[in-house]
Amino acid sequence: MSFRILGTGSALPQCVKTNDDLAQILDTSDQWIRTRTGICRRHVMTTETVTDLAAEASRKALEQAGIVPEELGWILCPTVGGDYITPGLSATLQAALGAHCPAMDINAACSGFLFALDAAEGIFARKKARYVLIAAAEGLSRIMDWEDRSTCVLFGDGAGAVVLGEGESLLSLHLETKGCPEPLHGCFPGGNSPWLSVKPENHFVHMDGQEVYKFAVSTICSGIETILQETGVSPEEIRHVILHQANLRIIDAARKKLPIPGDRYRLCIQETGNLSAASIPVLLDFCRRDQLLKPGDLMILCGFGAGFTSGTALVRWEP
């Protein structure tokens, strides 16, 4: 017993910032950002909260699934952080939706959605729920250094959600954690403990782009090759490849190395930037909305990010 995806939803903040907008406040340009990342614009929070975005995406997914919040048996929130250090986004989302089930956050950075799918599979296997909501939401603009042109241009804010019911759509799933925080991390804000003798690093995201790129391309290729070998599914049978939208250059490099036809790779990074854990469910929702997904289609979902973490799944679309 695994699950079936019954509904999807997404939500992005209203405020859109183009590369030219960023060039007004940073020493950068539209051409520099486009050629190195593929990103044209991103949405950033102004008055919205992370909970607002998660709730909007969740309501759309619930409506499409024909489920009301009271019927949910679990809420899982992949995120690097909601609106508070504690409680988690899952608790504030539960309140916003009016649900009553257990709820928890999962922080596996940009791979979080895949880790949540694994947790959901376990919940269904143990018959702990009939319906599970996975709502991935990020407010990354709050933890960017808007004076660091090498990182802040890459990320955006947004939320993506799926409602899962009992089924057999998950055909394979692999997760990996390779503890190595230095190349990509963000620190807790410093408190005022009188005993703390080490000055904390600022709380912005720090990234070594080359190291992250190398890990990303390697782990996408090894994850997808493992799944193809294990399941015996041929590359031509894969109708959709939904990779974490971190950087178009990463996606293109993996596309060149892998045997799956190039036209199967779905994209939204141009419009959203990197949404961390939310990028895969947001792109999945865009694909559904654009009627690209047909019943029976096989799709690969693949996330990778800080940790390092990565996860790859083979899923059949049978809503």
Add this chain to the structure above:
Amino acid sequence: MTDLERLEKIICEYKELEPGTLTPETTFQELELDSLDLVDMTMACEDEFGVSIELDDNLKTIADLLDLIRKD
């Protein structure tokens, strides 16, 4: 085939250049390879030469990359 020729083959295929156009002194800047292209190059070299290459900020020329390949 020498190490330089093997490396030249990788770079020429990546940049779609005619073989024989590169020298050890050719810089990656001249070839318009940015920092992410360099990661692609080093990954292709790791596969070709069976080595592990540590990325280095001082990587400027083809000779620098050859040194890194031979250092492993």
